[in-house]
Amino acid sequence: MRSITILGSTGSIGTQALQVVDLHPERFAVTALSAHANSDLLFEQVRRYRPKMAALTGASSCEVPADLSFCQFSFGPDALEKLAHHAPADDVLVSVSGMVGLRSVLAARKTGRRVLLANKEALVAGGQLVMSACPGTGQDATLLPVDSEHSALFQCLHAANGNPYRRLSLTASGGPFRQWSPERIAAATPREALKHPNWDMGAKISVDSASMFNKALEIIEARWLFDARPEQIDVLIHPQSIVHSLVEFEDGAVIAQLGMPDMRVPIQYAMSYPQRLPSGVPALDLAQVGTLHFERPDPVRYPALDLAYRALRAGGSAACVLNAANEVAVAAFLKGALAFGGIARVVADTLQRVGTAPVHNLEAVEEADRQAREVAGTVVKSLRT
Amino acid sequence: MRSITILGSTGSIGTQALQVVDLHPERFAVTALSAHANSDLLFEQVRRYRPKMAALTGASSCEVPADLSFCQFSFGPDALEKLAHHAPADDVLVSVSGMVGLRSVLAARKTGRRVLLANKEALVAGGQLVMSACPGTGQDATLLPVDSEHSALFQCLHAANGNPYRRLSLTASGGPFRQWSPERIAAATPREALKHPNWDMGAKISVDSASMFNKALEIIEARWLFDARPEQIDVLIHPQSIVHSLVEFEDGAVIAQLGMPDMRVPIQYAMSYPQRLPSGVPALDLAQVGTLHFERPDPVRYPALDLAYRALRAGGSAACVLNAANEVAVAAFLKGALAFGGIARVVADTLQRVGTAPVHNLEAVEEADRQAREVAGTVVKSLRT
Numbered sequence: 001m002r003s004i005t006i007l008g009s010t011g012s013i014g015t016q017a018l019q020v021v022d023l024h025p026e027r028f029a030v031t032a033l034s035a036h037a038n039s040d041l042l043f044e045q046v047r048r049y050r051p052k053m054a055a056l057t058g059a060s061s062c063e064v065p066a067d068l069s070f071c072q073f074s075f076g077p078d079a080l081e082k083l084a085h086h087a088p089a090d091d092v093l094v095s096v097s098g099m100v101g102l103r104s105v106l107a108a109r110k111t112g113r114r115v116l117l118a119n120k121e122a123l124v125a126g127g128q129l130v131m132s133a134c135p136g137t138g139q140d141a142t143l144l145p146v147d148s149e150h151s152a153l154f155q156c157l158h159a160a161n162g163n164p165y166r167r168l169s170l171t172a173s174g175g176p177f178r179q180w181s182p183e184r185i186a187a188a189t190p191r192e193a194l195k196h197p198n199w200d201m202g203a204k205i206s207v208d209s210a211s212m213f214n215k216a217l218e219i220i221e222a223r224w225l226f227d228a229r230p231e232q233i234d235v236l237i238h239p240q241s242i243v244h245s246l247v248e249f250e251d252g253a254v255i256a257q258l259g260m261p262d263m264r265v266p267i268q269y270a271m272s273y274p275q276r277l278p279s280g281v282p283a284l285d286l287a288q289v290g291t292l293h294f295e296r297p298d299p300v301r302y303p304a305l306d307l308a309y310r311a312l313r314a315g316g317s318a319a320c321v322l323n324a325a326n327e328v329a330v331a332a333f334l335k336g337a338l339a340f341g342g343i344a345r346v347v348a349d350t351l352q353r354v355g356t357a358p359v360h361n362l363e364a365v366e367e368a369d370r371q372a373r374e375v376a377g378t379v380v381k382s383l384r385t
Numbered sequence: 386m387r388s389i390t391i392l393g394s395t396g397s398i399g400t401q402a403l404q405v406v407d408l409h410p411e412r413f414a415v416t417a418l419s420a421h422a423n424s425d426l427l428f429e430q431v432r433r434y435r436p437k438m439a440a441l442t443g444a445s446s447c448e449v450p451a452d453l454s455f456c457q458f459s460f461g462p463d464a465l466e467k468l469a470h471h472a473p474a475d476d477v478l479v480s481v482s483g484m485v486g487l488r489s490v491l492a493a494r495k496t497g498r499r500v501l502l503a504n505k506e507a508l509v510a511g512g513q514l515v516m517s518a519c520p521g522t523g524q525d526a527t528l529l530p531v532d533s534e535h536s537a538l539f540q541c542l543h544a545a546n547g548n549p550y551r552r553l554s555l556t557a558s559g560g561p562f563r564q565w566s567p568e569r570i571a572a573a574t575p576r577e578a579l580k581h582p583n584w585d586m587g588a589k590i591s592v593d594s595a596s597m598f599n600k601a602l603e604i605i606e607a608r609w610l611f612d613a614r615p616e617q618i619d620v621l622i623h624p625q626s627i628v629h630s631l632v633e634f635e636d637g638a639v640i641a642q643l644g645m646p647d648m649r650v651p652i653q654y655a656m657s658y659p660q661r662l663p664s665g666v667p668a669l670d671l672a673q674v675g676t677l678h679f680e681r682p683d684p685v686r687y688p689a690l691d692l693a694y695r696a697l698r699a700g701g702s703a704a705c706v707l708n709a710a711n712e713v714a715v716a717a718f719l720k721g722a723l724a725f726g727g728i729a730r731v732v733a734d735t736l737q738r739v740g741t742a743p744v745h746n747l748e749a750v751e752e753a754d755r756q757a758r759e760v761a762g763t764v765v766k767s768l769r770t
Contacts, residue, residue, distance in 0.1 A: 139546070155638060159543035161524070163661040167668075236671055246643070251650055252666040253540060258631070258639040265637055272636075276548040281637040283552075286621055286679035294671035 005032040005089040010041040013095035013118045020268045032087035053087045055079035084108040094119045102126040109133040116270040118146035125320035127224035144270040151266035152244035152257035159255045167248040171238040175210040186341025216308035220319045230312040237295045303344040316356035317368035324372035325350035332380045350376040390474040394418040395426045398480035398503045405653045417472035438472045440464035469493040479504045487511040494518040501655040503531035505602045510705035512609035529655040536651030537629035537642035544640045552633040556623040560595040571726025601693035605704045615697040622680045688729040701741035702753035709757035710735035717765045735761045
């Protein structure tokens with residue numbers, strides 16, 4: 001039996017991780033849970049999974065129901081690190097979003113816990129710090145990707161048999177604007193951007209999927225997770241989201257991971273790794289699917305990809321700046337304060353203005369993030385007038 | 386550097402194996418070569434690769450050019466076993482066709498050589514004998530599949546990480562008759578059956594590809610190579626031959642091997658295993674391929690598949706009988722003495738008449754083969770009148 005702390009237990013990944021616990025109660029024990037603001041669901045989860053510790057990070061205090069006195073509650077933004085560090089779990093699933101994920105990963109590693117990573121910011125902004133904190137490969141891996149694409153690459157790389165790979169191909173659905181003209185994309189509304197064809201996700205990630213900043217962040221994550229050179233990573237549009245990613249070897253052989261688009265498979269694999277367990281996810285029937293399509297992403301429709309390579313080549317804090325600027329731009333877009341076409345513009349301009357700096361510690365990452373947000377805010381305003 | 390004996394060096398697989406040697410002369414040394422009848426090409430190969438031994442199995446003697454006196458020549462059908470057994474190679478590539486492949490595999494294993502298997506009959510007719518003679522898995526494997534589908538499954542299974550698989554899916558191009566009506570297929574001519582859409586192959590294997598007896602034999606081979614139960618193996622029609630086969634795990638994750646349809650990749654991987662080397666085969670560009678199609682094979686168009694499962698369930702010599710009956714039927718078809726639709730009929734009737742017997746040794750296998758050929762010949766004649 002493995003014990004797990006789930007940071008972000010009321011979100012999409014967190015609730016599905018608890019479904020995995022439900023499916024295999026003899027395999028997983030829940031040590032701690034955290035939520036940002038959804039106290040009702042958190043209390044319900046605590047009642048059901050009986051963790052020793054819980055945290056509500058979006059509140060400084062809160063009345064805890066009397067029947068939950070067996071559980072020690074913490075409040076406020078620092079509670080995440082406390083849970084990651086102190087809750088006596090084997091594994092910590094980091095499925096919160098935002099820069100706080102980076103702090104949580106580093107805190108979990110300080111006490112040697114295995115990290116199951118569903119937070120993008122940790123690797124995008126603090127890749128170097130995370131990878132130094134997470135040694136071990138193969139069955140001794142201390143960092144397990146939860147994202148479907150990175151889990152797919154991770155699984156494909158099991159087949160490497162000691163051979164180096166030549167190329168990593170991340171698949172991308174292409175989002176809802178795949179067949180729109182660049183002009184129409186530039187003027188897309190939040191309502192249009194929130195319609196993802198295959199996965200049901202939150203607002204920020206849905207917009208990122210439409211702009212492909214989601215894939216830009218994944219390129220950066222893949223660079224760190226698999227020690228790849230930027231030119232070894234490419235993106236392939238695959239609207240059906242059946243092929244989750246592919247690895248090419250030196251002889252031209254390609255190993256791909258496929259399956260129904262259901263996050264329970266990669267979440268469970270990270271939780272049960274290196275073992276595979278029944279997931280309750282329907283088997284892939286390729287004959288029923290019938291046809292798989294692939295195309296190159298259009299750099300005009302999706303400027304985000306080029307920005308990712310540019311940030312990787314710049315190194316240092318550039319990827320952190322890209323991520324922060326994108327967050328500011330997406331928030332502005334969702335509020336109606338920025339056109340969809342302005343998102344990439346804000347990121348490009350912010351990258352240009354902020355430049356890059358070394359990121360040898362958490363403080364340097366957070367400073368780059370802060371500075372990028374400030375500059376991006378200014379750029380957003382300049383685009384409105 | 387590894388030394389290799391190539392049995393069947395003038396055939397399609399043999400000549401491509403020598404191309405792999407050409408590409409990596411610092412990695413491979415040729416110890417022995419054999420051909421059936423093409424003495425001119427064999428002499429040319431001996432001149433170029435300078436093996437210690439060579440054999441011409443289709444002749445009882447032959448004048449050897451004076452400049453090849455460094456090489457010891459043997460003649461006649463028993464020469465194959467002699468080469469497999471005595472030529473001091475690390476690896477023996479068995480790329481001859483027919484039952485003689487089984488004898489060659491067993492002879493090579495008697496002196497502990499690694500077998501690279503491109504002969505179908507060895508596993509189909511003598512699966513139990515071959516697998517007992519070829520222990521070892523993973524990096525210690527003593528039997529390496531060369532066939533593109535089985536090499537693909539072998540590669541996918543590297544990713545198992547100790548987990549059992551749930552299903553093996555062999556892909557099949559569907560051959561030239563995939564979209565023909567069953568009536569038109571039944572009346573197909575040899576000329577029509579020899580047009581394979583993706584691979585350039587010999588006559589027997591092209592007919593087998595059109596009838597899907599090729600895939601029937603592969604089902605039986607997969608059963609032995611990967612210790613699969615018949616119901617764990619299925620076949621997926623995939624006309625582009627880009628996905629070479631797939632493995633499904635218990636959690637629903639599927640690992641597939643893909644690549645351009647070029648036999649040099651699986652041939653080289655068997656030769657260089659566990660290492661991968663550059664192959665000179667163009668990289669797969671899925672965006673350029675654009676679309677991959679998959680469909681279930683139609684049991685009416687392709688009765689061969691059901692016959693394979695029937696033979697596997699019967700066990701013992703049944704698979705050997707299926708193979709022998711198919712060979713007799715294909716030969717009759719190519720001579721114009723049997724309709725295309727008669728091939729499966731001959732196999733089904735022969736299986737029914739001959740039944741199954743235990744196959745604990747080579748003699749039992751050869752007796753089953755002999756008996757099946759005799760009965761199949763009778764069935765062919767009965768269908769003509």
